[in-house]
Amino acid sequence: MVLSMKALVIKEFTVGEGDKYLTLFTDKYGRIEVFAKKAKRSKTSVLSGTELFVYGNFIVEKIRDTYKLSNVEIIRSFYDLRKDIVTLSYASFIIEFLNEVLKENSTNRNLLRLALYTLNELPKKNLSENLVRFVFETRALRYLGYMPNVYGCVQCNKNIEQLDTNKHYAFSIEMGGLVCEQCIQQLNLEYVYRLKAGTVYTLRHALTAPFKQLYYFTAPDELINEFCKVSDRFLRFYIDKDFKTLDFIRNL
Known part of the structure; x- marks a missing residue:
């Protein structure tokens, strides 16, 4: 079965003389593991399309419980993340966070959109990288089902929407x-x-x-x-x- 999906590469490692195993955060299938044969020796877009942080259109062949990469068309490579060590480090944290919290074959499109938007905004440095990290974490927890109640009392449901700046x-x-x-x-x-x-x-x-x-x-x-x-x-x-x-x- 041939599958088409948009996905972000959140892990990649080489095996043998040039094969790769990828972890993709996909829009349709959540987190999946994909085998990319001869990816490091390919002269096609598969070579650059299997790098960490790449977001693209992936064509994958599913054989039983195994996914094999056929082709990839890069949408964003997020090259700017690599321009300085601080930005790259915080981007790497986002990727590590995704690897830790995502479950296989469980979709979370909101979290994928958040990750992509955050990777896009990090190099702009409108906020400090550390503050971006905490905003990302807070929003990500919402999409993982841990949204805190910041509008009312969690015990009695009393409305606390209006706040007194002196309290x-x-x-x-x-x-x-x-x-x-x-x-x-x-x-x-x-x-x-x-x-x-x-x-x-x-x-x-x-x-x-x-x-x-x-x-x-x-x-x-x-x-x-x-x-x-x-x-x-x-x-x-x-x-x-x-x-x-x-x-x-x-x-x-």
Whole structure:
């Protein structure tokens, strides 16, 4: 059976004298493993089309449970990601994140769109690479089914859409969202953060803003730091993974 799909290369490694195994994040079939015979020795688009970060139209032959690459037409190579080590490192984190959280043959088109848009925006440096990382993580968790409630109390459903800029708001990592003052006094919770209203607004932006606006906003450093801290804790609570690229980034 011959299949056609749009896909992002999120892992590639060479075997033998020039064959490759690819991990593709596809629009139709989710994550799949593909064998590319003689990819490194090919004189066609298969050679450049099997590199990490490439997004393209892939023609794949499925034989039982095995996928074999027939051809690829490159849509985007994301060459700009390789121009400096910092941008490349954060792009590599996004790829590692996808490899860790994606399940085989389970589609997630919103997450694919987010990854592609983020890889496109990273080299523009409108936001710092570190802030892009946390915005990406926050939005990705939404598409993975871990969207926190930032508009109401997760315990009693009290509406907290309107925020007072002079107040702080309780955010529970373990309950997954805001907790009103009445409920917070009744519950024995760990991992509760007292967030400024501006931080809650930043969380809302990261979770719901249209893609074209996602990485275009400003906020004081104090709010950005608070947002990054709670986003990191939220990720660690729900996605219990150690990312090697983050260790590398910390040492840059």
